[in-house]
Amino acid sequence: MADIIQLLPDHVANQIAAGEVVQRPASVVKELLENAIDAGADSIKLIVKDAGKTLVQVIDNGKGMSHTDARLSFERHATSKIRNAEDLFQLNTKGFRGEALASIAAIAHVELKTKQVDDEVGNAIVIEGSEVASHDIVVTPTGTSVSVKNLFFNIPARRNFLKSDTVELRHVIDEFHRVALAHPNIAFAMYNNGSESFNLPASNYRQRIVNIFGTKTNEKLVPVEEDTEVIKISGFVGKPEFAKKTRGEQYFFVNNRFIKSAYLNHAISSAFEGLLKPGTHASYFLNLWVDPQTIDINIHPTKTEIKFDDEHTLYAILRSAVKHSLGQFNIAPVLDFDRDPELDTPYSYKNNSVSIPKVEVDSNFNPFQEEKKFSGKQTTAFKPTPNNWDSLYVGLESKSNDTVVDFSEVHFESEEQTASVFEVDNLVEPSHSTYQIHNKYIVSAIKSGMLLIDQHRAHQRVLYEEFLKTMTTKEGISQQLLFPLQLHFSSKDIAIVKHLKVDLEHTGFVFAAIEDDLVSVTGVPVGIPESEVSIILEQLISDVEQEVPDTNFSATDLLAKSMAKSLAIKTGQALKKDEQEHIVNKLFACKEPHVTPTNKTTFITMSVDELDKKFI
Structure with missing residues (x-):
């Protein structure tokens, strides 16, 4: 029987890999932005046309690539981030598998321009469907510019699965937000169809959140800080009264990498228990720093899911940190059993000196002496008893003995109705045809x-x-x-x-x-x-x-x-x-x-x- 197993051609293998890495234009945006960050850029520009279907371009001012590196970057599993298997558990970079550019080049027209700081000229490479069309020397600024045009041009079926421009642009913006929030020290700008959508200068974390989600967001944030041997937590959670019906403003970053975790999200929900209206979700923007050796980020093609060594401990610490912040800033009620409220100093006596109380004794006071009247500063006095006090009770005895109560004259406020429900003649047809049960x-x-x-x-x-x-x-x-x-x-x-x-x-x-x-x-x-x-x-x-x-x-x-x-x-x-x-x-x-x-x-x-x- 003839052999039937054979190796796939490179262009087919690249297209299969692209199916895992590139699902829509937003996937290209994510990979290119992360490459720019790994290159050490402090200013990154994103340009999209037709929600990324026609063009996705990322321009950075990073360290650039040499002539050889520029060509090798489009080969499968070619990377500068790892050297052996042990490096997978000590990752401090975004990309490490070397699949992104190779996968993107297999399903789009890609143009790369790059130049290093010490070089006078740079390199330009044009690739169409994994085939290198040209590799020339060009004049270009220091850094790298990657243009991805006509996504899925050679896979029409995949292109037909893309949604409308409105939906795809929403996914692109989501990826842009995730990368920009994780790196507030880097300036980001985004342009859609020639118009500026975002211009985010380098700033602190709080200012980056405000620049993305609007100026009114500042008053909604509650800071969260916790530093332990296991995990370091910093960031912000939203106040309960500003909770939304969607989960749009919920961000976890582990070692500056955006992740999705239903387990950790439950920790936040638990901390807000009793503070949120039904059907609403709290906002949070939390950065978690853990030892890279205690996590595995290579379990999902998009690297948005992470495996933790000890999730239970992280859950408890995260829940306690958020709950502590809500109580510390008077968002949630707290109980402090070590504090005695009776020992609190009133505000009006806060800065006054303490005076020794004085005791006054009346040396002439005699408890056995009959008092005729009150003296001193007493403002009230007893009225003297009238001499004819017994006249007040004259006639009471005779009235109580002579008066006879006639119960026949007693009238009730409302007469009791005793009609029987079994007497058909007394049944009255209800005046309306509808009734409400349990207000529902x-x-x-x-x-x-x-x-x-x-x-x-x-x-x-x-x-x-x-x-x-x-x-x-x-x-x-x-x-x-x-x-x-x-x-x-x-x-x-x-x-x-x-x-x-x-x-x-x-x-x-x-x-x-x-x-x-x-x-x-x-x-x-x-x-x-x-x-x-x-x-x-x-x-x-x-x-x-x-x-x-x-x-x-x-x-x-x-x-x-x-x-x-x-x-x-x-x-x-x-x-x-x-x-x-x-x-x-x-x-x-x-x-x-x-x-x-x-x-x-x-x-x-x-x-x-x-x-x-x-x-x-």
């Missing part, structure tokens, strides 16, 4: 039996169809606010609001400005209270991020769903008779009364036969 369900009688409606879900369906109608007909009615409402969001959230601005205006929203980290609202749809506007926009941003819509998604439909979910009456809200009947009538006037916009049941029916069976 509405019960209504129908010919065949009984109708049980979930008030929150039913109202969602009603509002959804109303919003959808006003947006499609573009007849949204707006009520003007007396003063503009100023709302602050991160730049990523601002981009989502801009994308949905036209649809929001069709529902009745009026925006004075949407810029940087500010959204100014001057008008809202009729019936929406001003206090609900920020909640609606946050819920909308959360829904957009969680659903990750692609090119065939309807912004109008998602907006109607989100607003209906935010404004529908909640479970636990008591409803009057007319409100109950209004929901019932409106629900059955809908096109799809049986389900909510998210396909959940709005009501159930029970026939008389089903009820009869319950009593068998």
Whole structure:
């Protein structure tokens, strides 16, 4: 039988490796930014076009590469970071496997320009699908510039799997944020389709967070500091009152490398226990430093997951550190059993000298002497007893003996009703046809039996169809606010609001400005209270991020769903008779009364036969 196993050609092997390393344009951004950091750059510029599908370019002022290194950098498993297997457990760099550039070059057109400090000229290499097209000497600034064009040009199937530009750009920005937050001492800039998106100067960690997520973020941060033999923790957590519905602002960095860890995230959630509203998530930006020998970062192709030697200890320390910071800055209540509150010095006596109390003794005081009157500084005195005191009680005895109480004249405030429920003649038909149970369900009688409606879900369906109608007909009615409402969001959230601005205006929203980290609202749809506007926009941003819509998604439909979910009456809200009947009538006037916009049941029916069976 002939041999059937054979070695794959290099270009096929590179494309397979690219499937692990390069999933979308954001993967290219991550790899190129990390290479620039490893090169010792203190200023990095990222340029993208069409969300990275057409161009991803990273320019740095690092140490550059020699003529030979520039060529070898595109070979598989060619790296300057490790020499033997033991180096894998003592890593202090971002990249170490030597797969990134080789994988990227296999599926895109790559142009590399690089120059070292001591060299007068640099090198330029052009590679198309793993094939070197040219390698020339050029004049270029010190550092490296890598341009990745036409991603997945030779794998159309992979390119078709990419989402819309809006979604892909969101992933690119996420990767940019992760790298920029991990290295606040490096200046970063990002340009999208020719316009500047971010310009982050070198700064401290707090300022870097504020520069990325907006000026209002500064007042939301609580510092966290802990230094032990096992781990060193520094960074910030968000105050509970500013918790969001999304997990967007949650960042763990281990030895300056972004990671995802559900286990450590649970430690943070545990520290915030009892402080967060249901359905919200606390923000955190935490740097963890551990011994490189105690972690393994080579367990995932994207290197976003890390294996710790002792996760339980890290969990306990992290939870305690966050809890301590929340208590230290009066965010959470604390108990200190070693402190006696009675020993606290009042503020009014803080700087006063201590005086010895004086004791005054009345030497003429005689407890056996009958006092005739009070003397001294006493301001009150006893009134003298009247001489005719016995006249006050004259007639009481005769009145109590002669008076006879006639109980026939006693009247009750409300007469007791003793009608029997079994007397058919006394049964009265109820005045209304709907009832509310546990402030959650509405019960209504129908010919065949009984109708049980979930008030929150039913109202969602009603509002959804109303919003959808006003947006499609573009007849949204707006009520003007007396003063503009100023709302602050991160730049990523601002981009989502801009994308949905036209649809929001069709529902009745009026925006004075949407810029940087500010959204100014001057008008809202009729019936929406001003206090609900920020909640609606946050819920909308959360829904957009969680659903990750692609090119065939309807912004109008998602907006109607989100607003209906935010404004529908909640479970636990008591409803009057007319409100109950209004929901019932409106629900059955809908096109799809049986389900909510998210396909959940709005009501159930029970026939008389089903009820009869319950009593068998």
